[in-house]
Amino acid sequence: MSLRSILGGSNRVRKSTKKSVAKKSESTPSPSSSSLAALPRRKPGTQQRKRSKFDEDDDNDLFDDKLDDYGLVRALRADLNLRDTSQAVLYIRSHMFSPIPEQAPGMNSTRIAEVLNYRKRMPPIVTISHIQTLLLSPSAVEREIAELARSGFLRKVVVARRGDIGETVVLSTDFEQMIKDSTSLDEKTKSSLITFLKEHPGTQTIGRNALRESEIEQLIRAGFITSHLTGVTHHGSMSNTMNLYSRPEDKITLTSIDIVSKQPTGSLGAVGGDGALHRAGGSGGGSLSVSGRGADAVEMKLAVPGNGTFLKLLSSALEHLVSLLGKSRFREAPETVLRDRWDGGVAKEEARYAAKRSRGEFAGILPGQTRKWRQFYGLSFDWVLQEAVGSGLVEVFETRSVGRGVRAL
Incomplete structure (x- = not known):
């Protein structure tokens, strides 16, 4: 069988002409503008994903995997001049609270006076x-x-x-x-x-x-x-x-x-001792009276x-810090992300409304509207983190990629 006979068969693919293309376009109607408007619109480059229980905030799923752990941080001191206990005591007392913002604090003069008086009453x-x-x-x-x-x-x-x-x-x-x-x-x-x-x-x-x-x-x-x-x-x-x-x-x-x-x-x-069963909730005879x-x-x-005021503020701040870590999937987050959560996302709002703030238009979240100032009177994030590490609630480790990480225990 020759090559010519093979190519000349009925199964040969032929090039379509302009007339056939025109007839085909006439047979299939084009979608109207009204039908196109009814279709769901999606931004280019975005994909829909199933919402999970961890998506309560925008920054919860920034890290879909656990952070790299290259060892715990031995000391959290930021000042290398700290060498003994007396210096550490003075350093901790001076870095307990954050300074009140000079511009747009989000608090009136009465609230600022309450914050300053509360800090003054705090025992040393x-x-x-x-x-x-x-x-x-x-x-x-x-x-x-x-x-x-x-x-x-x-x-x-x-x-x-x-x-x-x-x-x-x-x-x-x-x-x-x-x-x-x-x-x-x-x-x-x-x-x-x-x-x-x-x-x-x-x-x-x-x-x-x-x-x-x-x-x-x-x-x-x-x-x-x-x-x-x-x-x-x-x-x-x-x-x-x-x-x-x-x-x-x-x-x-x-x-x-x-x-x-x-x-x-x-x-x-x-x-x-005498009356131990009674103190444990039993029916034994006994008395708790001093006499x-x-x-x-x-x-x-x-x-x-004022020690009770100090302990109440400290315990509520530690519980809030652990709850912020609980928003992440693996109960861990970079220190920068946790700091932003503690501050109430004020840093993001400042970057977003930088132009308005330069013109004196104070938009976005003000510091006085966050829990850090409403409930904790401006308690410093570094101070609370150090207390949480000392209490055994969290641990700080090195990631070598996103800085230091914080993990709840």
């Missing part, structure tokens, strides 16, 4: 866990704090059932100045307390015979002394915030394990006025 205390996050060796910080407390340079104040955030330190000079400036104490009570503190630099408790009854009552009302029953935790009065930072023995039982472990073997105190337990069961500890 620092948590020990915060100091440990700034310095390289936590054990060295503990030894240095113990040495400074014995020498009278600073004083350690512990609030029960608050975990790490309840262990704080205050400089002795600041504590004495608070005693002198108190309007609830008379001059004799002030001098008696200052003399007692100088004679007992490392103590955290005050005996009933150290001061007079009238002076103790004044100090309790002023907030310099707290009294409670030893070995008893009032579990019914503990809130959810307190349960988050309280130790295991305070969450599980009303009898302190620390107190029970120090009692002699075979004694009544080794099993919780039933004796005067020695009441323990008086040194306290700092």
Whole structure:
């Protein structure tokens, strides 16, 4: 069979003519403009994707995979001149709050005065866990704090059932100045307390015979002394915030394990003491009254006025920071993204309305409208992050691509 006969067959593909194309176009009608307008319009280069539960905010799905982890950050200090505990205490106190914006703060003069007065009433205390996050060796910080407390340079104040955030330190000079400036104490009570503190630099408790009854009552009302029953935790009065930072023995039982472990073997105190079943919620006989337990069961500890305000602000800020990490898929985010979330997205709005702000037209989100200023009075992001790391709620690690990452534990 020749090649000519093969190519000349009926199956040969022939080139279409103009007439056939015209007939074909006449047979198939073209879509009208009205039908085209009814079709859904889509921007070029965009694709629709299924909305998930993590798409509550615009920046939740910036990272569809976990961040690269190249090791934890050992110290979060930004100032390399920090070498000891005293410098860390001053640094933490000076960097607790962010400065009030000079232009367009979003707050009137009354609100600005409230913020400044709230900051002024904040006690000059620092948590020990915060100091440990700034310095390289936590054990060295503990030894240095113990040495400074014995020498009278600073004083350690512990609030029960608050975990790490309840262990704080205050400089002795600041504590004495608070005693002198108190309007609830008379001059004799002030001098008696200052003399007692100088004679007992490392103590955290005050005996009933150290001061007079009238002076103790004044100090309790002023907030310099707290009294409670030893070995008893009032579990019914503990809130959810307190349960988050309280130790295991305070969450599980009303009898302190620390107190029970120090009692002699075979004694009544080794099993919780008199009325332990009653304190645990049972039907056993017992009483929580001071008269039933004796005067020695009441323990008086040194306290700092305003410590409750400090702990309330700190605990609510830590919970909010962890909730911001919960918006991400893997409960982790770059530090820059988390900082922007804490600030309320003000940085994005400033870049978006830069031209209007240059003309004096203040558009977008103002700082005073964010939770950072409405609820936390301008609490600094770096300060809260360091507290969260010290409390064991988050950890900071290196990514080598997007800076440092923050992960909730």
